[in-house]
Amino acid sequence: MRLSKLTYDQLSTEQMQIWDEVVAGPRKKMHGPFFIWLHSPELLSRGEKLGLYARFHSSLPPRLSELCILIMAAHWKCAGEWVDHEPIARSHGVDADALEALRTGAPAHFGKPDEVAVYELAQELLATREVSDATYAKAKAALSERGVLDVVVVLGYYSLIAMSMKTFAMVPEGAANPFEER
Secondary structure, three states: OOOOOOOHHHOOHHHHHHHHHHHHOOOOOOOOOHHHHOOOHHHHHHHHHHHHHHHHHOOOOHHHHHHHHHHHHHHHOOHHHHHHHHHHHHHOOOOHHHHHHHHHOOOOOOOOHHHHHHHHHHHHHHHHOOOOHHHHHHHHHHHHHHHHHHHHHHHHHHHHHHHHHHHOOOOOOOOOOOOOOO
């Protein structure tokens, strides 16, 4: 990693306070990009709160949140996001073959209408930087207006995580990079 991975005894009082807040929450530990953001305690404080919403409190069921996370992991080829979240997505019932296609950049075929809506919305937004009226209407019908908003929130948050991890060369320890040629 390009930034030093700070240990608790190296932290300022402000850094210790946010570390303690993170480990007291549902994550129960410091991990991943939070070690990057810890270099800016205010960023970690604000980012972690947005992450709590995106991952645990949005209107999306965990299955769809995890799908959004993996869409961004595949888009950015972010090994850490993929390694952490692919097993979670499968445990929530996201089709393993569709996830494998997503990982390799092939068209992914999801069977559930809400998963199809998330995938198509995200793919169109990422590819064209726009969302057509037809795609929006399909997503709204499957997810509700709030659901569409929450898809965008989760995509955006996990894009920030992926960019942080890619910029500062954070890779999962002891795991193969799922985006390298096999």
